[in-house]
Amino acid sequence: MKVAIGGPLKLGFRPWVEGLENVPAEGPAVLASNHLSFSDSFFLPAVLDRKVTFIAKAEYFTSPGVKGKLTAAFFKGVGQLPVDRSGGRGAGEAAIKSGIEVLERGELFGIYPEGTRSPDGRLYRGKPGGLARVALATGAPVLPVAMIDTEKIQPPGKVLPKLMRPGIRIGEPLDFSRYHGMEHDRFVLRAVTDEVMYEIMKLSGQEYVDEYATAAKRRMADAAKAGKEAEKKAEKAAAAAEKERSGA
Structure with missing residues (x-):
């Protein structure tokens, strides 16, 4: 499924990529990306040789219509994990647990630290729960990722995408092993998240909003x-x- 969809995506949109050499050929790593568009979850996996697993909201697997069926088929085909986000703290814990399991299997785990798509193209404050906790609990390196111009391809509410070249920049891995075992310290979680968001900001060139x-x-x-x-x-x-x- 990844090959069937990823190939046409690369052929049709020809995304440019910088920093692929920073993605390890094997072993666990966290890909922490900004989030501009629904299509981010399509383009990032498409340009990687390895499978990357995101925690996807359950609605992506149950939405009606042709678009909903295609979306569900893609996410299932590339191994994305549905999580019901309506359950408050319990849902968050389930997502963190799933992320840790992905990394403990030696795989790539993708996450959007902002928690939702940017409403206006700017980079917003990262939530300290998921990203920092899975990284510190597993010791996996964090690769900051910047999606470029994907919001212009498929803005919120638009069904048909616009043919243009998006960009993807993958930064050098960040090592947070110095904080190992401190994944429940809220000050450490905040510091780790802010460091990652700063690197994403440098890669993306987005204006940062502390909100x-x-x-x-x-x-x-x-x-x-x-x-x-x-x-x-x-x-x-x-x-x-x-x-x-x-x-x-």
């Missing part, structure tokens, strides 16, 4: 909702004023 992307999305959604409500009120006020003038 979680989930919080930014909520704020943007609230602002959009407030704007629509204000617009409706203005329309009602204008209609009422017009009715009053007509009655006069």
Whole structure:
């Protein structure tokens, strides 16, 4: 399945890649990437010779329609792991456990430290739970990854992708063995995550925002909702004023 989909992706979009030599030929490693588009989970595995396993949200395996079926087939075919993220802390622990198991098998584990796609193309603060904990628990090196221009290929809400060349930069491995056994120290988790995010920022050239992307999305959604409500009120006020003038 990876060959069947990865080949056409590389042929059709011709992604450029820098730093492939940093990916170990064998043994465990964490690929920590920025997250600009749904298609990130397609392009990164497509350019690697080794399988990379991501923790994918369960909705990707159960979405209806043709796109949903194709997405589920791809994720299943390349060995992605579905995790129900609606269960709060329990879901997070399940994802971390799954990531540790992948690394203990000597495989590549992919993760998006921001926790969700960037709402505006900027790089947001990394969540300290998953990335740092799996890296420290296993001793696996962390490779920072920058996806370039993938948000232009398939912006949120767009079904059909635009044919253009995305880019992928893979940085040199980061060794956090000095923190081994400290995966439950929140200050260490924060320090590890921030170091990785700094390297991703350097690779991607994105503007960094010291805010979680989930919080930014909520704020943007609230602002959009407030704007629509204000617009409706203005329309009602204008209609009422017009009715009053007509009655006069």
